[in-house]
Amino acid sequence: MTSTVVNGGISFWYADDGLPAAREPLPGDATADVVIVGGGYTGLWTAYYLKKAAPFLRITVLEQKFCGYGASGRNGGWLYNGIAGRDRYAKLYGRDAAVRLQKAMNDTVAEVVRVAAEEGIDADIVRGGVLEVARTPAQLARLRAFHEQELSYGEKDRELYGARETAERIRVADAVGSAWTPHGARVHPVKLVKGLAAAVEALGVTVHESTPVTEIRPGHAVTPYGTVRASYVLRCTEGFTASLKGQRRTWLPMNSSMVATEPLSEEQWAAIGWAGRETLGDMAHAYMYAQRTADGRIALGGRGVPYRFGSRTDNDGRTQRETVEALRGILVDFFPALAGVRIAHAWSGVLGVPRDWCASVTLDRATGLGWAGGYVGSGVATANLAGRTLCDLVQQDSGQAGATELTGLPWVGHRVRKWEPEPLRWLGVHGMYATYRSADRRERVSHSMAPSRLARLADRVAGRH
Numbered sequence: 141m142t143s144t145v146v147n148g149g150i151s152f153w154y155a156d157d158g159l160p161a162a163r164e165p166l167p168g169d170a171t172a173d174v175v176i177v178g179g180g181y182t183g184l185w186t187a188y189y190l191k192k193a194a195p196f197l198r199i200t201v202l203e204q205k206f207c208g209y210g211a212s213g214r215n216g217g218w219l220y221n222g223i224a225g226r227d228r229y230a231k232l233y234g235r236d237a238a239v240r241l242q243k244a245m246n247d248t249v250a251e252v253v254r255v256a257a258e259e260g261i262d263a264d265i266v267r268g269g270v271l272e273v274a275r276t277p278a279q280l281a282r283l284r285a286f287h288e289q290e291l292s293y294g295e296k297d298r299e300l301y302g303a304r305e306t307a308e309r310i311r312v313a314d315a316v317g318s319a320w321t322p323h324g325a326r327v328h329p330v331k332l333v334k335g336l337a338a339a340v341e342a343l344g345v346t347v348h349e350s351t352p353v354t355e356i357r358p359g360h361a362v363t364p365y366g367t368v369r370a371s372y373v374l375r376c377t378e379g380f381t382a383s384l385k386g387q388r389r390t391w392l393p394m395n396s397s398m399v400a401t402e403p404l405s406e407e408q409w410a411a412i413g414w415a416g417r418e419t420l421g422d423m424a425h426a427y428m429y430a431q432r433t434a435d436g437r438i439a440l441g442g443r444g445v446p447y448r449f450g451s452r453t454d455n456d457g458r459t460q461r462e463t464v465e466a467l468r469g470i471l472v473d474f475f476p477a478l479a480g481v482r483i484a485h486a487w488s489g490v491l492g493v494p495r496d497w498c499a500s501v502t503l504d505r506a507t508g509l510g511w512a513g514g515y516v517g518s519g520v521a522t523a524n525l526a527g528r529t530l531c532d533l534v535q536q537d538s539g540q541a542g543a544t545e546l547t548g549l550p551w552v553g554h555r556v557r558k559w560e561p562e563p564l565r566w567l568g569v570h571g572m573y574a575t576y577r578s579a580d581r582r583e584r585v586s587h588s589m590a591p592s593r594l595a596r597l598a599d600r601v602a603g604r605h
Contacts (some may be wrong), residue, residue, distance in 0.1 A: 144398075145483050151214040151404055152400040152439065152485035153330035155335050160206055160334055165347040168366040172200040172346070175361045177353045177368040177384075178201030180212035183376035184336045184511050185527025188255075190256045193344040193531055194540055199345045200368055202361055204352035204380070208333035213483040214457060214489030215520055216398060216429045218419045219252055220270045220324035221245040223525075224516035225498025225551065226293070241549050246323045247524045252332075253325060255524075261335030261539065263327045264434035268417040270324035273306060275314045279423035287319045287422070297322055310414045312474050326417050326431045327520065331601060355385040355573040358507040372479035372503075372534055375511035376526075378519065379490030389558035390570040391514050393490035398441035399467045400433070400485040401478070409436070428470050435486070439473050457487035491517050500554040501526045502532035508532070 149155055174190060176183040179201050187199050201528075203209070223245045230238035248268075274280040287300045298321040301309070304317040328415065341347055355362040361373050371376055375385065381391040404412075414420075420430045430440040464486045472479050494514035499522055503510035510533065512526035513519075528546055535541035 145464060147464070148456045148487055149485075150209065150329070150457050151398070151487040151489070153213055153217075153328060155436070155485060157328065157330045157334070160208070160337070162206065163203075163347050165350040166202065166348040166363055166365040166368065170200065170366065170368045172198045172368055172370040174199045174366045174372045174374065176201045176374045176376055177356060178210075178376035178380070179337065179347060179349065180210050180376065180378060180379070181333060181336070181523035182378065182526050182530075183374070184212075184333065184340050185524050186374060186376060186512075186530045187345045188336065188339045188343065189528050189531035189533060191340070191345050193397075193535060195344070200370070201340070201347045202351045202353050202363060202368065203343060203349045206349045207337040207347065208330060211489050211491050212486055212523075213330050213521060215329050216396070216419070216439060217257055217327045217329050217431050217433075217520070218270070218324065218429060218518075219249055219265070219327045220419060220518070221249055221295075221321065221521065221549075223499055223519055223522050224514065225496065225500070227553075228496060228498050229550040229577065237550040239294050240545070241551060242295065243332075244525055244546065245521065245550060246295065249323050249325060251528075252327075252521060252524050256335065258330065259335060259339040261332060261339070263329075263332040264333060265325050265327050266417040267322070268419070269320050269322045269323040270414075270421065271306075271309060271320045271422045272308075272317050272329035272420040272423060273312050273315045273318040274423045275312065275316065277316070278315075280317050282423045283317055283319055290319075290321070294591075295321060295323070297379075307413070309416055309418065310420065312414055312420075313476055320418065324419055326419055326433075329520070332520075349471050351580040353384065356509065357575045358509060371538075372508045372510060374503075374534075375509070376513065376529055378492040378513040378515065381492060381513065391492035391494055394516070395488055395490055396441055396517060397436045397463045397467060397486070397488040398439060399464060399471070399483045401437045401440045401471070402482045402484045403436040404438070404481065405476070408478060408481070412552075414476055420563075428474075430433045438471065438478075440467060442467060442470060457489060459486045459488045463488070490494045491515060492521065494556050495559050496556045498551065498554060498556065499526075500551045500556075501529045501533070502553050502555070503530065503537060506536050507566065508537075558576045 176187055183201055187201055226238050302317045303316050306315045351363050352362050353363050353449040356373055361368045380390045381387045414432050417432050422428055428442045433439055458487055468483050492513045493516050497516050499514045501512035512530055514524045532544045532546045
């Protein structure tokens with residue numbers, strides 16, 4: 141069933157919408173007020189809000205391939221309110237600080253939708269919320285605990301469903317319950333990043349593509365074609381950060397893989413349900429994520445080969461055959477009625493994972509160096525909040541504005557130790573995900589409400605708790 145799969149080619153989203161027209165590389169040495177390294181969501185949102193706030197700023201974006209080449213053009217299209225590290229921030233800075241962070245993320249979903257409408261970006265957005273299902277007793281226990289935890293962080297408009305109510309929304313095999321939040325939307329990732337790049341250029345931001353940055357230092361972004369000098373140099377490279385000089389162990393480039401089916405028939409959709417177009421996830425330790433696309437496919441993802449030795453990244457999204465088969469297995473396990481459906485496209489990409497699994501945003505006022513990322517797979521919305529926060533930090537540092545609610549959020553200025561050197565890094569990550577998969581298998585056969593001890597062990601090893 142995989143012989144006719146389009147494998148790689150960046151992602152299905154580019155196969156669907158087409159590659160962007162190329163922008164010129166950096167022609168030589170240049171100067172700017174702000175130089176942004178990375179033309180994904182984080183870099184483009186930062187440029188957008190800075191130029192809106194201070195139109196006189198000379199802003200240059202440097203992108204090694206083309207805007208949206210990385211995770212911004214390969215993700216699952218989950219625009220939702222999750223943020224990596226919230227519970228740790230609650231422990232470090234107090235519950236109230238974490239509640240403010242969560243509220244900011246709730247508001248961010250609406251902000252992205254607002255800007256897309258204002259800028260005329262048609263990204264197939266449907267605000268169906270996020271539905272996360274439980275399929276075993278242990279998953280149901282985690283689901284209920286997760287639901288209560290989200291309520292405790294101020295999200296009062298979420299709902300908890302039993303098996304019957306879940307089936308009324310979507311018929312997932314063996315589903316025993318689910319939780320739904322309205323703070324989520326389905327998006328077409330590439331249409332969003334293309335539209336955002338166009339909006340940024342229309343504001344007067346200079347964007348250079350095919351311009352890899354090899355080194356970042358105070359006041360300088362160094363490329364093979366010349367150096368851009370600027371008062372502020374902002375690193376927005378997420379999963380590709382390890383390729384920069386001195387950043388090999390800063391954020392681990394975690395691999396995530398996806399497949400997209402052929403368009404389903406009306407009869408197949410009738411068998412499944414999913415009329416609300418919610419983004420769909422589960423409560424497994426090695427979790428899946430999916431959406432119903434605008435053209436009637438299912439795009440579904442999960443961890444394949446989680447990490448490549450030496451923090452290497454993939455070649456244009458090509459995915460191993462066994463990973464494609466595993467994702468197809470998840471699809472059919474969730475929806476047995478789709479056993480005969482063809483997988484049309486498979487691809488992979490990397491996301492940035494800090495050692496403590498906490499997303500962060502920082503501006504070093506002594507050097508003018510800033511960065512944001514470490515989203516651990518929750519970057520579609522978080523990148524927008526990061527961009528607005530970097531904008532406010534630059535404005536504050538340059539004396540153009542004062543402190544804001546965003547600059548006071550607990551993820552601002554957070555720093556963490558580097559990842560272990562190889563081969564410890566490779567062994568640890570692969571061992572962690574093997575343990576998570578074993579934990580899921582045990583929970584499926586045990587029928588116990590108690591979570592697997594293996595998962596708790598993997599969490600401790602990973603540094604997630």
